[in-house]
Amino acid sequence: MLLASLFGVVMGLVLGLTGAGGGILAVPALVLGLGWSMTQAAPVALFAVGSAAAVGAIDGLRHGLVRYRAALLIAALGAVFSPVGIYFAHQLPEKVLMVLFSLLMVMVAWRMLRRERVDEGPSDHGHANWGQKNCMLDQQTGRFSWTAKCTATLAALGAVTGVVSGLLGVGGGFLIVPAFKQLTDVQMRGIIATSLMVISLISAIGVVGAFHAGVRIDSVGATFIATSIVGMIIGRKLCARVPARALQVGFASVCLIVALYMLVRA
Template structure:
């Protein structure tokens, strides 16, 4: 119980420092720290991610940053595909799930390292291509232009996020945030706030599906969830005082180390 609380606080702080993408560490914390299987860890991790994302989403709604229709569309498609992910999670061997999870962690780490190395150059190169974005804001109203291309893009992002959420217990922030950056001209604050709302909804739906499939949250899991939300608030408080590049690089290194450990422990 004590270890569950400690791991929850640590994961919560990382969530607060890195944004919703930090939820990818919740499952490894339970698998490595408490010896749980991926299937048992998934609903607890999702509940923690959903609770933490909800806090951020409420703050974003209060500030008027959330593109709530985009978030609802992604959540709706996530709701359709997350049960399929839950089905795969209960059908595949634990070793296969850990391998898939490790692969996702490596991809996230490489993307963050690329962001740190690219720096301002990436932003500068992206500006001339603003006309090629799938989802564009109306300069007069400030709202998204709901074209077929934009709707299809958001639907695809929500579908893949829901599938991975149900199968691996990841919130989906590592996918939704970069997808928004690439396919839309929404400012970063709006991207993060919208992502948090979508993640909160998708994770909550996936938790419901996992519980319906027979999973349950124990008292130890409840302590982890409560501690992660508390830690998330601490992380949000600390985030402005720590350089963004240092947070990204540290998170990337941590993901690579954990992924390597999980693979070695599983297959060696």
């Protein structure tokens, strides 16, 4: 129970600080730390990630940072494709799922460690027009200009996020955050808040699907979920004080170590 509490707080803390990565740590914590199988860990990890993300998303909505229309579109496509991932998760052997998850962690760590060119970007309310992005903010309204290209881009992101979420029990923030940075001109605070809303919605859909399939959460899982919410609240309080680069390097290092250990176990 103590280990579950510790892992839950750490997962929520990472999610609150980065808007991504919580699920990446949640599944290994349950599999390696508590000895659960991947199929056991995935729905509990999704529940924990979704609950913690919902707390952060509400905070983002209060401050006007969430691009809620984009979040709803991504989540809607995630809802359609999440059952596909859940289906394959129950068809693939445990070792294959562990290898896939390890490779995913390596990819996330590589993206975190890679230094990106810093450009002067717009505010979170779109007072600038810079670069050629798939989804641009309108300078007058501060909202996305919903072109066909923008709609298709966000829909595709939702579909991919849904499949990966169902397959590996992750919220998808590790996909949403870099995709938003690459494809939109929203600033980082808005990206994190929007990512948290998407994660909460897609995770909720995945959890409902898991419950429908007969999955139940025991007291250890409930403790993990509750403490993840505490970690999220702490993370949201600290996010403005922690140097972004130090956080990225530290998180990436943990990902690489855990990925290596999971590969050895597999």
